[in-house]
Amino acid sequence: MAVVFDKTKGLTDTQFHYCPGCTHGIVHRLVGEVLEELGVLEKAVGVAPVGCSVLAYKYFNVDMHEAAHGRAPAVATGIKRVLPENVVFTYQGDGDLASIGAAEIVHAAHRGEKITTIFINNAIYGMTGGQMAPTTLVGQKATTAPYGRDEAHCGKPLRIAEMLATIDGAKFVERVAVNTPGNVRKAKKAIKKAFEIQLEGKGFAIVEVLSTCPTNWGLTPVEALKWLEDNMIPYYPLGNFRTPEEVE
Amino acid sequence: MAKVLMKGNEAIGAAAIQAGCKYFFGYPITPQSECPEYMARELPKIGGIFLQAESEIAAINMVYGASGAGARVMTSSSSPGISLKQEGISYIAGAELPCVIVNVMRGGPGLGSIQPSQTDYFQSTRGGGNGDYRLVVLAPSNVQELVDLIIEGFDIADQYRNPVMVVGDGMIGQMMEPVEFKEPKKRALPQKDWATTGTEGKRKPNIINSLYLQPEDLEEHNIHLQKKYDEIKHNEVKVETYNIEDAEVVIAAYGTTARIAKTAIDKLEEEGIKVGLIRPITLWPYPYDAFEKINDKCKGILVTEMNTGQMVDDVKIAVKGKYPVHFHGRYGGMVPTPNEMIDKVKAIIGGEK
Ligand SMILES: Cc1ncc(C[n+]2csc(CCOP(=O)(O)OP(=O)(O)O)c2C)c(N)n1
Ligand code: SF4
Numbered sequence: 001m002a003v004v005f006d007k008t009k010g011l012t013d014t015q016f017h018y019c020p021g022c023t024h025g026i027v028h029r030l031v032g033e034v035l036e037e038l039g040v041l042e043k044a045v046g047v048a049p050v051g052c053s054v055l056a057y058k059y060f061n062v063d064m065h066e067a068a069h070g071r072a073p074a075v076a077t078g079i080k081r082v083l084p085e086n087v088v089f090t091y092q093g094d095g096d097l098a099s100i101g102a103a104e105i106v107h108a109a110h111r112g113e114k115i116t117t118i119f120i121n122n123a124i125y126g127m128t129g130g131q132m133a134p135t136t137l138v139g140q141k142a143t144t145a146p147y148g149r150d151e152a153h154c155g156k157p158l159r160i161a162e163m164l165a166t167i168d169g170a171k172f173v174e175r176v177a178v179n180t181p182g183n184v185r186k187a188k189k190a191i192k193k194a195f196e197i198q199l200e201g202k203g204f205a206i207v208e209v210l211s212t213c214p215t216n217w218g219l220t221p222v223e224a225l226k227w228l229e230d231n232m233i234p235y236y237p238l239g240n241f242r243t244p245e246e247v248e
Numbered sequence: 249m250a251k252v253l254m255k256g257n258e259a260i261g262a263a264a265i266q267a268g269c270k271y272f273f274g275y276p277i278t279p280q281s282e283c284p285e286y287m288a289r290e291l292p293k294i295g296g297i298f299l300q301a302e303s304e305i306a307a308i309n310m311v312y313g314a315s316g317a318g319a320r321v322m323t324s325s326s327s328p329g330i331s332l333k334q335e336g337i338s339y340i341a342g343a344e345l346p347c348v349i350v351n352v353m354r355g356g357p358g359l360g361s362i363q364p365s366q367t368d369y370f371q372s373t374r375g376g377g378n379g380d381y382r383l384v385v386l387a388p389s390n391v392q393e394l395v396d397l398i399i400e401g402f403d404i405a406d407q408y409r410n411p412v413m414v415v416g417d418g419m420i421g422q423m424m425e426p427v428e429f430k431e432p433k434k435r436a437l438p439q440k441d442w443a444t445t446g447t448e449g450k451r452k453p454n455i456i457n458s459l460y461l462q463p464e465d466l467e468e469h470n471i472h473l474q475k476k477y478d479e480i481k482h483n484e485v486k487v488e489t490y491n492i493e494d495a496e497v498v499i500a501a502y503g504t505t506a507r508i509a510k511t512a513i514d515k516l517e518e519e520g521i522k523v524g525l526i527r528p529i530t531l532w533p534y535p536y537d538a539f540e541k542i543n544d545k546c547k548g549i550l551v552t553e554m555n556t557g558q559m560v561d562d563v564k565i566a567v568k569g570k571y572p573v574h575f576h577g578r579y580g581g582m583v584p585t586p587n588e589m590i591d592k593v594k595a596i597i598g599g600e601k
Contacts, residue, residue, distance in 0.1 A: 045446060064456070068335055071336070074307075081271060
C-alpha cells in the first residue's frame, strides 16, 4: 500500500508528555518536518527552553542543548558563533521568551543573530501550573491573576511579533496559529521560511505560534481551539510583520 | 620566548589566545574591562570572535552554548558581574562543560567599589549558583602566574569537563609586569565527542543538559560529579609554601595579599623573626595537607585577606585546632600593608589570643 503520511524523521520515537489537546505537539511536528524537508537534520542544533517544552531535547532528532529559563537565544548565539554553517534554532514559550528572557530575545534579534526562533504563545505559564504570562489577555484568569488580568495593575499583554518587527536585525517575523488545518499549513510555511532566512544568512527569524493550553485554561481541547480563535487572534493578529524583500 | 611587559588584564587575553581560546563573550565592568577590550582587538585577527553581550547573564549563556559546540571559550568579569553569571555557571557545571571564567574581584557587597578585594572567596569556592557543584578556582599572585594559570586552566577545564575560575583582583588586573608565555605541561585531553556540532548523519543526537527529573537519576548524576571532584582534589592541588618547617608564625594568604605578606616576611627575617607562608594557588581544591608540615613550635597562623576573613574557615579545617588561627584583613578596597602584618605577627608572638 502506498504510504500517504508518515512520521517525520525530524522527531525521535520518544512519546510526548504534553497534555491531551496541547498544540505544542503539532508545532514540534511542523519543526521536525521542515528540518527534514530542508535536509538540515544532520547539521541542526536546537536549544530547548524551560517550560512545558523543556523536554524538547528528547523529541527533536537533532543535537540539542538545554538552556536556562529565558536564555535560549544567548545559548543559541554561542553555538551559532562557533558553528556558523550549522542550523541553530530555539523553541521557547511565552514565559520563557517574553518575560524572563525578554532581554535575550530582543538582543539576539537586534544583533541579527542568524538563528531561528519558534515562539509558543499560549497566553499562560503551562509548566508551573497556570500563572500569568506577559501575554495573558486582559480579563483572562490565571492562578496569579485570580480576578483576571487587570491592565491598570500589570499592563496590557505584550505583542512580541510587533515589538520584534521594529528591530532592524529581525529579518523575518510572522505570527501564525495552529487552531485549524488551514492555519497549521500556514504555520508550517512560515516556519519553513524562517529556517530558509537562516540558511540564506539574512539575519534573525522568528515565528510566533498562537497555541493552546487546555489544561490551564480549564477548557476541553476543542473549546480551547475556539477560545484561541475568539480571544487570542483578535488581540494577536496573524500575519507577516517583516520579510526581507528578496524572499517575498 | 622573550619576556614582554604587559598589564594583567591584557595578559589574561593574551594567555587565553595562546591557549587556543577563540571565543570571548563578556560585558564591561571595572576593573577588568581591558580584558574584553584586548579580545575585541585581537580575536578578529586570528579568526576568532569577540562579542559584547547585552548582560553578564547573556554572556555566560553564550559561553554555555559555545562550549557545548566544542569551542575553547572564556568570559571575564568583576564581582557584581560574576554574581549575575552564577545562574549560567551552575548550568555549565551541571552539564559538565569546560570553560574559563575570570573574576577580577572588587569591593562589595552590592555595587561596592572598583578597588581590589578578595570578597568573592566564598562565592567562588562554595558555589554562588544553585546546586552541589565545584569550580576549580585558581588564584595567581602576579602577572606571570596569571598567564600560566589561564593557559593551564583551559587544559584543566577540558580534562575534567568542568568550569575553571581564575580569581585575581583589581591590583593584579591593573599592574604591569614582564611575562613569558610558556607551554603548559602536556595533559591527555579527552575528545569532545559530546559536543553539539550537528550529527552529520554519523551518530545519534548529542544532548547537553542538566535536567534530571527522576530523583534517582539526579542523585546518580551528583554521585558522578562528586567522584569527579574527588579526582580533582587528588590531582590538582597547587600551593606554595615557604619556611613553614621552622617558622614561629605562619601566614596564610593568596593572590595579592600573599605578595604583600612576602614583603612582611622578609622584613621580619631581617629582625631575626622566622615567619612562614602558605599560599594556596588553588582555592578549590584547597591545600589542606600543606598545613600538616607546620612545626610544633609554631605559635599561631595568621590569615590575611582583603575581606573579613572568608578563608579562615578553610585554615581552621586544615590546622584541626592544633594552632590558634588569627586574622588580619582590610575591607572595601583597602589593601593591607606589610607593616600591619608585621605588627600582627609580633602580637601573636607576644601571646595575643
Ligand atoms: C530561573 C527560573 N525561574 C523560574 C522557573 C520556573 N518555571 C519553569 S517553567 C516556567 C514558565 C514557563 O512558561 P512558558 O514559557 O509560557 O511555557 P509553557 O509551559 O507555557 O509552554 C517557570 C516560571 C525556572 N525553571 N527557572
Ligand atoms: S500544561 Fe498546557 S502548555 Fe503544558 S503541556 Fe499541558 S496543555 Fe500544553
